[in-house]
Amino acid sequence: MTALPKAAAASHPLVKNLRRDGAHIFDERVSPAAATALLAALRADRLYDESLFLSEAEFDADPQYVGVNPRPGRNLLDRFEDQLGFVERAPHIVEGLTALLGEGYELLNRKIVCGVPARSIPPWLKARIEGNPVNNLGAYVKPQHRDVTYFYGIDFHQDLIDYKDRSADFVTLYVYLHPVSRHDAPLYLLRGSHALGGSVFPHDLTPAGEGAWLYRNPGCGEALVEQLMLTGETGFAAVWHACTLHGTQPDAADHERISLRYLYARGGAAQAGIDDVNAALEGPVSLTDTRVDLAANGAAQIKANSVNRA
Numbered sequence: 001m002t003a004l005p006k007a008a009a010a011s012h013p014l015v016k017n018l019r020r021d022g023a024h025i026f027d028e029r030v031s032p033a034a035a036t037a038l039l040a041a042l043r044a045d046r047l048y049d050e051s052l053f054l055s056e057a058e059f060d061a062d063p064q065y066v067g068v069n070p071r072p073g074r075n076l077l078d079r080f081e082d083q084l085g086f087v088e089r090a091p092h093i094v095e096g097l098t099a100l101l102g103e104g105y106e107l108l109n110r111k112i113v114c115g116v117p118a119r120s121i122p123p124w125l126k127a128r129i130e131g132n133p134v135n136n137l138g139a140y141v142k143p144q145h146r147d148v149t150y151f152y153g154i155d156f157h158q159d160l161i162d163y164k165d166r167s168a169d170f171v172t173l174y175v176y177l178h179p180v181s182r183h184d185a186p187l188y189l190l191r192g193s194h195a196l197g198g199s200v201f202p203h204d205l206t207p208a209g210e211g212a213w214l215y216r217n218p219g220c221g222e223a224l225v226e227q228l229m230l231t232g233e234t235g236f237a238a239v240w241h242a243c244t245l246h247g248t249q250p251d252a253a254d255h256e257r258i259s260l261r262y263l264y265a266r267g268g269a270a271q272a273g274i275d276d277v278n279a280a281l282e283g284p285v286s287l288t289d290t291r292v293d294l295a296a297n298g299a300a301q302i303k304a305n306s307v308n309r310a
Helices: 006-011 013-021 032-045 056-061 076-083 091-101 123-129 273-279
Strands: 023-025 106-115 134-136 149-157 170-176 187-191 204-207 212-217 221-230 237-241 246-248 257-265
Touching: 006 013, 006 091, 006 273, 013 023, 013 091, 013 237, 013 273, 032 076, 032 257, 076 106, 091 170, 091 237, 091 257, 091 273, 187 237
Parallel strands: 106 149
Antiparallel strands: 023 237, 106 257, 134 149, 149 246, 170 237, 170 257, 187 221, 187 246, 204 212, 212 221
């Protein structure tokens, strides 16, 4: 796609909404039929239930907390690359990302994210992870199934959390492959939280009335931010900034929530809307340290969670 002139890029709804809110929800969904077909293929590949998990004895014999997420050569989504055009080449998605990230924007990462329902979590595991701020279940999943990211809730965080010393020159594109209601572990997003820039996880958040939070970033100020619950139908798509706080509660439905998560980064274009977005931030666009919740071996060392009060 041809790059948009600077003025046109700055006025694109995705760029305007990202600058103001830290997020953009597309009015147009990606193809529901293609999303449904991909979901069927992913569910035919495996059961997303208790059979995913190691036994307590197996885990305790060799606990591994690092290197348990999808990676190059171990990513289930790569096996379905020929079915991803409905997202990656959707005209309205490409147009928005080009306005934001410039011509030649880059795919940084893509993967399947599964919210595991409560009924599928083994009792021994549920007891261990109770109260953890980040319940990434990869450590407890059988090695052959670690080509998907499995969550049982994750506290409000920034996607900058995984990228020490990298500028917030990338965004997240998230797609629901089936209808997601308030009981299906929807994303909760704090509108406007990006404005304070990068901050160390866990974040300083205080409830401030119905659907609002007081967010503080030490040295950068504070902001009253609005909580937005991202529910939607099959093909729902949204983009948010790397400094926008978001999270999920544990899946309360009787089935898993399966979604696509993309990270797209600014390419080598001379101009891009993300530059204007980042120039308006009141805090840093990169962090040397992004989190303090993990011990040296990668295990959780803090028991705290704000999103469960959302």
